[in-house]
Amino acid sequence: MLVVVPDPASPELARTLDLAGYSWKAVASAEAGSECEPEGGWSGALVDATEHPNDAWSFLRSIRQRGDRSIPVMLLIGGGQLSELDHRDDLFDDFCLSPFHPAELEARLRHLLATDIEVQQAELVEYGDLTLNLETYQATIAGHPLDMTYMEYELLKFLAQNPGKVFTREILLSRVWGYEYYGGARTVDVHVRRLRAKLGEKHAALIHTVRSVGYRFGQSRWET
Amino acid sequence: MRDQQRDYVLRSVEERGVRLVRLWFTDVLGTLKSLAISPAELENALVDGMTFDGSSIDGYSRVQESDVLAIPDPDTFELLPWGDPKAPEARIFCDIHNLDGSPFEGDPRQILRRHVQEAHRAGLTFYIAPDVEFFYFKPLQQGQVPVPIDQGGYFDLTTNDVTGELRKRTIRTLEAMGIPVEYSFHEDAPGQQEIDLRHTDALTMADSMMTFRLAVREVASHDDVHATFMPKPLEGVQGSGMHVHLSLFQGDDNAFFDSDDPYNLSPVAKSFMAGLLRHAAEITAVTNQTVNSYKRLVPGFEAPVHISWARNNRSGLIRVPIPKRGNPLATRIEYRSADPACNPYLAFSLMLAAGMRGVNEGYELPEEADANLFEIGDDVLDKLGIQRLPQSLADALGVMERSTLVQEALGEHIFEWFLRNKRSEWRAYKTQVTPFERDRYLTSL
Numbered sequence: 001m002l003v004v005v006p007d008p009a010s011p012e013l014a015r016t017l018d019l020a021g022y023s024w025k026a027v028a029s030a031e032a033g034s035e036c037e038p039e040g041g042w043s044g045a046l047v048d049a050t051e052h053p054n055d056a057w058s059f060l061r062s063i064r065q066r067g068d069r070s071i072p073v074m075l076l077i078g079g080g081q082l083s084e085l086d087h088r089d090d091l092f093d094d095f096c097l098s099p100f101h102p103a104e105l106e107a108r109l110r111h112l113l114a115t116d117i118e119v120q121q122a123e124l125v126e127y128g129d130l131t132l133n134l135e136t137y138q139a140t141i142a143g144h145p146l147d148m149t150y151m152e153y154e155l156l157k158f159l160a161q162n163p164g165k166v167f168t169r170e171i172l173l174s175r176v177w178g179y180e181y182y183g184g185a186r187t188v189d190v191h192v193r194r195l196r197a198k199l200g201e202k203h204a205a206l207i208h209t210v211r212s213v214g215y216r217f218g219q220s221r222w223e224t
Numbered sequence: 225m226r227d228q229q230r231d232y233v234l235r236s237v238e239e240r241g242v243r244l245v246r247l248w249f250t251d252v253l254g255t256l257k258s259l260a261i262s263p264a265e266l267e268n269a270l271v272d273g274m275t276f277d278g279s280s281i282d283g284y285s286r287v288q289e290s291d292v293l294a295i296p297d298p299d300t301f302e303l304l305p306w307g308d309p310k311a312p313e314a315r316i317f318c319d320i321h322n323l324d325g326s327p328f329e330g331d332p333r334q335i336l337r338r339h340v341q342e343a344h345r346a347g348l349t350f351y352i353a354p355d356v357e358f359f360y361f362k363p364l365q366q367g368q369v370p371v372p373i374d375q376g377g378y379f380d381l382t383t384n385d386v387t388g389e390l391r392k393r394t395i396r397t398l399e400a401m402g403i404p405v406e407y408s409f410h411e412d413a414p415g416q417q418e419i420d421l422r423h424t425d426a427l428t429m430a431d432s433m434m435t436f437r438l439a440v441r442e443v444a445s446h447d448d449v450h451a452t453f454m455p456k457p458l459e460g461v462q463g464s465g466m467h468v469h470l471s472l473f474q475g476d477d478n479a480f481f482d483s484d485d486p487y488n489l490s491p492v493a494k495s496f497m498a499g500l501l502r503h504a505a506e507i508t509a510v511t512n513q514t515v516n517s518y519k520r521l522v523p524g525f526e527a528p529v530h531i532s533w534a535r536n537n538r539s540g541l542i543r544v545p546i547p548k549r550g551n552p553l554a555t556r557i558e559y560r561s562a563d564p565a566c567n568p569y570l571a572f573s574l575m576l577a578a579g580m581r582g583v584n585e586g587y588e589l590p591e592e593a594d595a596n597l598f599e600i601g602d603d604v605l606d607k608l609g610i611q612r613l614p615q616s617l618a619d620a621l622g623v624m625e626r627s628t629l630v631q632e633a634l635g636e637h638i639f640e641w642f643l644r645n646k647r648s649e650w651r652a653y654k655t656q657v658t659p660f661e662r663d664r665y666l667t668s669l
Binding site: 136137138145147148149150151152153169170184185186187190193194197198 | 228229300303305351404422
């Protein structure tokens with residue numbers, strides 16, 4: 001779950017995040033942000049400093065002051081504001097010039113969040129009742145062990161590491177199996193069907209079918 | 225990838241406290257074989273394979289060298305949902321190799337793998353979804369006719385729902401082993417059940433069929449019920465078939481679908497069907513491999529007798545089901561003669577080979593035969609050019625023996641061994657003097 005400043009986010013930004021499949025919540029201030037922070041914390045912050053730079057910097061200062069450096073921060077800034085970055089290196093991890101190119105912002109976000117997962121969460125992936133221990137390859141749902149084949153495990157791991165994001169079958173096949181696999185693109189459907197059965201009725205909906213696109217793990221956006 | 229898979233298997237065995245690992249493979253007749261090893265030996269087995277004497281496995285025997293190598297396929301590692309939860313067991317399918325590392329020519333799994341890979345090189349993936357029928361019987365009494373556990377009929381929700389409970393537990397077991405079930409219901413005959421599996425690629429499905437037959441029997445035997453896949457266990461009622469739904473995919477697209485065709489069938493689908501039809505008689509000894517199989521393939525019991533196709537006529541060999549909501553992905557053909565006592569690796573190999581021969585050589589699909597063929601006289605069928613499936617195992621073996629397609633598709637080793645083994649089964653059957661004969665002839669002649 002990404003936290004986005006300000007509230008409301010610009011339509012272009014909202015559109016880019018939605019299309020990229022991120023779940024996100026726009027907030028106006030740091031207080032508003034901590035009030036609706038999900039369990040396990042925000043996975044990242046995207047701060048648009050083009051309209052109200054002062055509010056933006058103040059938001060960033062307060063999240064950094066919590067001593068919580070684990071939230072990776074992406075900053076959007078206008079071309080004329082570059083000088084504002086000076087001496088503020090500790091407040092953001094990457095930035096993108098606004099008006100932004102949606103594909104560039106998406107790529108930068110993906111890189112930022114992926115780097116963060118590797119650095120910060122090498123051992124455990126958790127989402128709701130699901131826990132994956134990447135070191136022992138064991139997964140549990142609500143405390144019960146899940147018996148999976150290797151590819152079922154790999155698919156679940158990939159999805160759980162990228163919650164909220166919509167993946168096409170092609171992407172899943174290439175990222176999880178590699179194209180050489182003889183099962184073809186429908187293999188993804190077959191494995192999703194098996195995973196859902198193994199997750200059990202109560203948790204089967206963790207893997208959501210996005211009609212004529214592919215699959216998404218977990219919630220698509222903030223639900224109040 | 226292979227390294228990670230091995231690591232996954234080893235780690236899972238350790239973490240889950242698995243006590244015994246069963247290495248599974250299949251003989252030429254389709255019987256599941258199991259070699260149990262302790263977890264301590266598993267790492268070695270995964271890397272180097274396990275050597276064993278193949279000479280007493282049906283169809284593995286060779287003149288010079290009897291030792292073969294079982295190399296586990298780590299992608300098939302799965303915990304067995306039955307047995308003692310405190311001492312869990314796992315299974316893993318093996319590919320059988322010669323000691324020099326080449327694929328062993330007597331291993332049915334390697335035969336199917338070869339066909340699947342050939343299709344893959346042409347950009348095609350072969351998907352299979354079988355509908356499997358079988359019977360539940362009360363504990364068998366030596367020499368007695370088996371007694372079905374219920375008197376239910378088609379789709380019946382039996383009141384004494386032992387059957388429903390059994391089926392439900394079987395499905396839970398199958399799902400736990402990664403074998404998704406699409407439908408299940410009571411079939412037409414007393415004690416007869418049908419479970420329809422969801423499609424997967426052909427090799428996974430052949431593995432699943434092996435697991436399926438074991439799981440059905442395991443769950444039933446727990447309740448003192450005997451489950452059987454014998455094609456025709458009772459006279460006068462339907463036998464058990466395995467209707468095989470087939471489709472070919474090119475990437476995400478169904479190569480059998482064509483929106484411009486009145487049947488929604490692509491040229492590939494039509495020539496694939498033509499291939500299956502033209503070579504149907506040749507592959508029948510494998511898809512219907514017992515003496516008993518041919519007692520199912522008779523008129524009047526919803527089993528095909530003639531080599532024909534139609535959209536909505538269950539008397540033909542190939543049916544083209546009309547997909548729900550016209551879904552292009554669901555366009556498929558249903559090959560209806562096979563029975564669940566076959567070796568799924570070999571049966572699927574031959575279906576693929578026959579169909580692909582039709583595609584590669586551009587066979588022409590004959591006319592649809594949409595009348596009920598059971599009600600048409602032989603002379604009319606002859607005029608229409610509609611032939612019959614082989615009438616007995618001996619007939620089927622005769623046709624198979626002359627088939628270069630089957631010989632190439634199975635390889636010389638299995639082709640030759642299968643014919644020899646089945647000829648001897650036929651000879652043993654032929655020497656029987658049956659009650660039928662005594663009833664009919666003893667007093668009158």
